[in-house]
Amino acid sequence: MYAVTHFSVGLMLGQAVGNPYAACALGLASHIVLDAIPHSDYSRIVHGVLDFAAVVAIACISIRAGAGRCALFGGLAAAIPDLEVAVAYLRMERDRSPCKHEFLFPSHNGLIRHGRLRPPWGVCTQIATVVVVWTLLRSALV
Numbered sequence: 001m002y003a004v005t006h007f008s009v010g011l012m013l014g015q016a017v018g019n020p021y022a023a024c025a026l027g028l029a030s031h032i033v034l035d036a037i038p039h040s041d042y043s044r045i046v047h048g049v050l051d052f053a054a055v056v057a058i059a060c061i062s063i064r065a066g067a068g069r070c071a072l073f074g075g076l077a078a079a080i081p082d083l084e085v086a087v088a089y090l091r092m093e094r095d096r097s098p099c100k101h102e103f104l105f106p107s108h109n110g111l112i113r114h115g116r117l118r119p120p121w122g123v124c125t126q127i128a129t130v131v132v133v134w135t136l137l138r139s140a141l142v
């Protein structure tokens with residue numbers, strides 16, 4: 001999934017749990033669950049830059065709205081596993097070689113299923129995931 005999707009879900013989970021350690025654990029766990037949901041990924045650097053900018057924008061908006069450090073820890077922990085994918089892609093671009101990379105994170109190395117779906121449906125599943133998590137957490141906390 002896009003980093004902004006992972007970050008948004010981790011942010012909400014971290015804010016809900018209110019403990020920085022639990023926020024990090026939930027953020028990492030949410031990455032695995034979200035990667036299993038059929039979704040589209042991108043393969044162009046410009047999309048990665050836009051995705052990163054969206055993460056920064058969501059973080060800034062959340063801080064201004066009063067999100068605490070637990071929310072940010074959750075968001076960062078949820079998004080950080082995709083850093084290995086970004087680094088591998090940038091290395092491939094630099095070397096201009098289609099070399100195979102060894103990934104560590106279980107939803108990236110094949111240990112746990114990684115769902116795939118073409119756009120626009122692969123984007124719709126990401127939007128729906130954020131909305132469902134937001135709705136569930138909102139109703140659970142009210």
Ligand SMILES: [Zn+2]
Nearest residue numbers: 001035081082
């Ligand atoms: Zn991932």
